[in-house]
Amino acid sequence: MPKPSQNTTPLLPTHLMQLATGFWSFKTFAGALEIGLFDLLAAGGELTMEEVSAELGIAHRPADLLLAGCASLGLLDKSGPRYRNSALAEEFLVQGRPYYFGGYIRYLDRREYPAWQHIVEALRTNRPYTWTPGTQESLFDTEDPETLRLFWDCMHSLSTSTARALAEVYDFTPHTRLLDVGGGSGAYPVELCRRFSHLTATVFDLPHVGDLARRRIAEAKLDGTVDAVAGDFNRDPALPGGYDVIVLSSVLHDWDEETGRALLRKCRAALPGGGVVLICELLLNDERTGPPAAALMGMNMLVETEGGKNYSAAEYGAWLLDAGFSRVEVLPLDAAGANGVVVGHVG
Numbered sequence: 001m002p003k004p005s006q007n008t009t010p011l012l013p014t015h016l017m018q019l020a021t022g023f024w025s026f027k028t029f030a031g032a033l034e035i036g037l038f039d040l041l042a043a044g045g046e047l048t049m050e051e052v053s054a055e056l057g058i059a060h061r062p063a064d065l066l067l068a069g070c071a072s073l074g075l076l077d078k079s080g081p082r083y084r085n086s087a088l089a090e091e092f093l094v095q096g097r098p099y100y101f102g103g104y105i106r107y108l109d110r111r112e113y114p115a116w117q118h119i120v121e122a123l124r125t126n127r128p129y130t131w132t133p134g135t136q137e138s139l140f141d142t143e144d145p146e147t148l149r150l151f152w153d154c155m156h157s158l159s160t161s162t163a164r165a166l167a168e169v170y171d172f173t174p175h176t177r178l179l180d181v182g183g184g185s186g187a188y189p190v191e192l193c194r195r196f197s198h199l200t201a202t203v204f205d206l207p208h209v210g211d212l213a214r215r216r217i218a219e220a221k222l223d224g225t226v227d228a229v230a231g232d233f234n235r236d237p238a239l240p241g242g243y244d245v246i247v248l249s250s251v252l253h254d255w256d257e258e259t260g261r262a263l264l265r266k267c268r269a270a271l272p273g274g275g276v277v278l279i280c281e282l283l284l285n286d287e288r289t290g291p292p293a294a295a296l297m298g299m300n301m302l303v304e305t306e307g308g309k310n311y312s313a314a315e316y317g318a319w320l321l322d323a324g325f326s327r328v329e330v331l332p333l334d335a336a337g338a339n340g341v342v343v344g345h346v347g
Contacts, residue, residue: 028069030109033102037070038085038093046082092161099160101336103153111150115303122302129303152185152212159187159249162337166280167195169331170341172245174274179204179243181233181267182251186213189226203228204240233263239270246271249280250337252316253297256307264323264344271346277325279342280333284312294339313342320344 032038040055041047047055053063067083070076075089085094092101115129122129172178172192178201180188189201203213207230217226229240234255239246246267252260267277282294289295294310301308317328326347333340 025073026108026113028066029073029075030105030113032066032070032075033093033105034109035066037066038075038089038102039095041076041083041085042090042094044084044090046079046084048081049083052083099164101157101161103150104155104157104336107150107154111147112300112303119299119303126302128305133306148208148212152209155250156185156187156216158337159184160191162249162280162333162335163188163191164195165333165335165338166278166341167192169333170278170343172196172199175199175245175276177201177243178245178247179240179270180247180249181205181239181263182248184209184213185216186226186228187216188247188249190216190220190222193222193225194220199225201226202240202243204231204233206230206232233266234259239266241270243270244272244275246275246277247280248277250282252279253281253301253310254305254308256309257311257315257319259307260311261319261323264319264325267344268324268346273346275346277320277344279316279320279344280338281316281340281342282310282338283316283330283340283342284310286312286314288312291339313340316342 035056035058037052037056040052049064049067050060052067053060056063058066067076067078070089071078071083075086075093076083077086078084091097092099093105094100095102111130118129127133166188173196176199178189178192178199180186180201181204183189183203183205186203189203193199193201203210203217203226205213205228210228210230213228217223217228220226231240233239233251248263248267252263255263264277271277282291282297284294284298285291298310301310313330317330320328320342323344325344327345329343329345331341331343
């Protein structure tokens, strides 16, 4: 029997330690955002630990630990005794910046993080824990203004940067009118119409979401270029017509396969020859073994939805062909909210 190699590296639980303590990073990050650290250091501000302690009204010990933690995560830089925002934090974590990402962090911290405490129950019961089936139709069915604000700030944060990335990989020049189905706050139409000045767009979403979209559209000074139309893409028999490109961003993963296929059939019926539907998602590989961002977003759908899950590009491709699209292509995307775009072409 051969002897074990003397050079064999022992198996260690280092990776398990990293997995087990992942929440340390998130809660440090979320705590710094909530307490106002990045806003304090905005616009090139540099402060010592003692000055941060005084400005935030916290003792030296927690200030020291928070600053060290954020620096270790790449959120702060340090020169001598003074800390400043890293380029990443200055760009995305200061309120008022065009591509502020803090809405997403706050939503995760206040709504999803508590729900994930019930992950075992979700696995056993196959039900969501961020809302209550039976009393609400879906996670989007709420009249609580704070919940609505948190959710749509979150989605706007995520969608804005993803829309920018989409504009880099897909050329909208041949299209003139865009319909963003389930478009929420209008992040995609706003970004895409800024980039492609010939384009006009419509956000199609539930009535109570329309006001949120109109506010964002007005802030972007795109009234007359982007508008919002009320509707329910699940209940309405058809989507609005007259558009040659339809965007479905982080929509299909909220629902089961039957619902997704039905929506793609409506998209096909609404599009003219030469039209396209763009499915922007965190796509699983064909083997459904990763990447982690897509697989773990699927787990998040367990606590957020009744039937949602993340799908592969191959699955979406099959749905598109079955719905009557003539050709499918997949474009890689490097963005926070999507790693690929599945394009369904109408012949």
